[in-house]
Amino acid sequence: MKKSNFVLAFCILFGIGMLYFHMNRPSTKNTFINVNSLRQPEPVAVNSSHQESVFDPTDSKRYEKYLTKYTPGYDKNCMLTLPNKYIGEGDFPLKLPGDNELNSLSDDVISCLYHRYVTTIQTFCAFKDRAGEVKRNGWYICADPAYIPKQNCIVFLSNKAFPESAFSADMVSRYKCQVHRSQFSTAETLKSWMEKTNTGDRIVDIFTMSINRTSDFAFIKTMIKDKSIKKVKQLLLELHFDPKVTKTEEYIQILKHLRLIYNEGLRIVWFDRLIHCATNRFNKCYAIYFVQPNLRDKTKGTAVVNFPTVAAIQKMKGNEIANLYFKYIETTQFFCQHILRIGRITDGGWDVCHDRMMQYKNPCLVYSFGVFTDLSFDDEVSATYNCKVYAFDPTTPFGTHQHAPKVWFYRLGIGTKYSKFSHGYVAPLQKIRSDLHHQSSSISILKADVEGAEWSSVPHMIDTNQLHDVSQLFLEFHGWGDSPNQLILLKKLHDAGFRIFWYHINPACTFNKNLPRRSRCQEVYFINTKFQPK
Known part of the structure; x- marks a missing residue:
């Protein structure tokens, strides 16, 4: 073959190969949920088809080395062991x-x-x-x-x-x-x-x-x-x-x-x-x-903590604000009798109102913000209540992946706008729900331990009407409670129908030297008394 003919043949074959490659390469159009709505290069959610497909543990095993090890004891909360006849009512x-x-x-x-x-x-x-x-x-x-x-x-x-x-x-x-x-x-x-x-x-x-x-x-x-x-x-x-x-x-x-x-x-x-x-x-x-x-003094009742107006709160001094802040978050307003610890008993687990979960009729959906390397709550709440769990954290050493058959992890945090943060991104709850196609799904539990981001992100959730269909809300508050905005957030939650059924003072956190009974980290658990299921 002449050299010129060889070159011509090579070029023709090369062109045909490139055309074939472009026609048959995987499409990126549906690789990510709502990718065209995002202005940043990394999308919020993974391929929606992954959520219904057979669980592939490859990524989960690859990231296992980063997780804090946790092996719960069999039937830790005795839901399988205790016969129903021992579950009573009233004061028994x-x-x-x-x-x-x-x-x-x-x-x-x-x-x-x-x-x-x-x-x-x-x-x-x-x-x-x-x-x-x-x-x-x-x-x-x-x-x-x-x-x-x-x-x-x-x-x-x-x-x-x-x-x-x-x-x-x-x-x-x-x-x-x-x-x-x-x-x-x-x-x-x-x-x-x-x-x-x-x-x-x-x-x-x-x-x-x-x-x-x-x-x-x-x-x-x-x-x-x-x-x-x-x-x-x-x-x-x-x-x-x-x-x-x-x-x-x-x-x-x-x-x-x-x-x-x-x-x-x-x-x-x-x-x-x-x-x-x-x-x-x-x-x-x-x-x-x-x-x-x-x-008991039968002429008296239970403690009730009332909030002044927002204008009055903004005029209050630091100590006065802090006293009302701690008094409020340490006063339960909703009577839940069966409190189950889901996940690690130490820091990492969370307390669920089992009474409400047993009354909950919708498919169980859990949003879990702030996990770092501890997915003990996420794994156990999924197993205990057959929930689909979506865990989020932009600071983890591992990336977005399906962690377990009903647990998905995203290197994404909660915020007031979509933006880059640490190893990942933050986004408003409204956007996250939209990108995961959960606008029409009620949330059984939303928990957030986000190291101070709660003070801006939770008001945004309320203002955008994203909490009306959240049944239980678990928040870890960080700070000394001496800021007007911190007290105003508690008032906003109260006005939205959220009532405290449990609280837990984090013993691993910093304490006030003058008031050692006060910690700057408080887990506070709310029931939505105005819950509107979808």
Whole structure:
């Protein structure tokens, strides 16, 4: 072949090859959701077909090394183990069976009864005031008008689990109580100490106690026998029983004594899963808070915190704002009885109002903003409630991918406009929902731990009407609450129908040196009382 003919043939073949390539290469038109609406080079969402296709774990396994490892214990919240007949209502939301039935139950059911009973709320107290320190050396007290300790109140301390000096000092300085310390025993009973301290005819406003073994309940039985328990308005009790070593027989004894306490009229109003006792399934210790409704001031009700007008808030001073801010976020306004910890018990997990989830009829959709390397909540809420979960964070070391069969991750954060941020982008909730085709889908849970971005992004969600169809809203607030805009946001949420059902002070955060019961990081949990499902 002549050289000229060879060159001509080569050019013809090359041209045909290029034409074939362009005609058959994958189209980019539908690779990304709503790509033409985005002005930035990286789109919000991945290919919509991925969301319904068979899960390919390739990317998930590739990014696994970046994630904080978490292996939850089997049926951590006992939803599969506990028979439905033990789910009650009213002030007995988790029923304890009689002795014969209790003795016949399996080991798993018995342990579940204990761990669920002490984390189920039986009656309502709005304002739980923290006295002492948050991290460890303190207690909550019900400070509603019906239960609040009044001047010259009586406090007996017998807790051995931690020093109570900070708590004692608060009860003296803030509530003007008489505080008496004693390590009670079968010989040194509450009744005998009331006689020694000349308080025999008085109501005991606060009584603290810790129990580390079943034999410690003997003191409770003595209080029941001599009727001194009838004079205790608030019982603050720490229970220390490691699930790894506690035997079924011991759980049975604990449950029997908890039933005795119930029969004496004391009701659980709050509980605390103590962080230092966390395991992957059950806690090794809990703080349980009881009140005696028969001793409440029947002329008074629950605490209510009202907001002034926006104009009045803008004129308030820093300390005045902070006092109202903390008082509001630590006052529950909605009664949820079954509070389930989903995800890690320590930082990373979140508390879900199980009552509302059981009433929720729409397909479960969860938006989770701010995960970094911890997807424990996202994985577990998907598995527990069969939810589709969309997790977002622009700061992660890994990129956008499908993390699990019903969990998708985007390197994207929440903001007020679409813009570049850290390793990814931020966008308004309205745009994210649009690009994911969720405009017509209600959101079961929206949670955001976004390191201060909540102060601008949440008002934008309200102003653009993006929260009316969100059933539960979980926010971690960052700051000292001394800014007018922070208080105005709480007012906006309240006006939009959001009511607090739970709050959790993050013990890993910075605390106020002068007020150690205040943290700059507070998880606050809202129910939407004006929820409009789609």
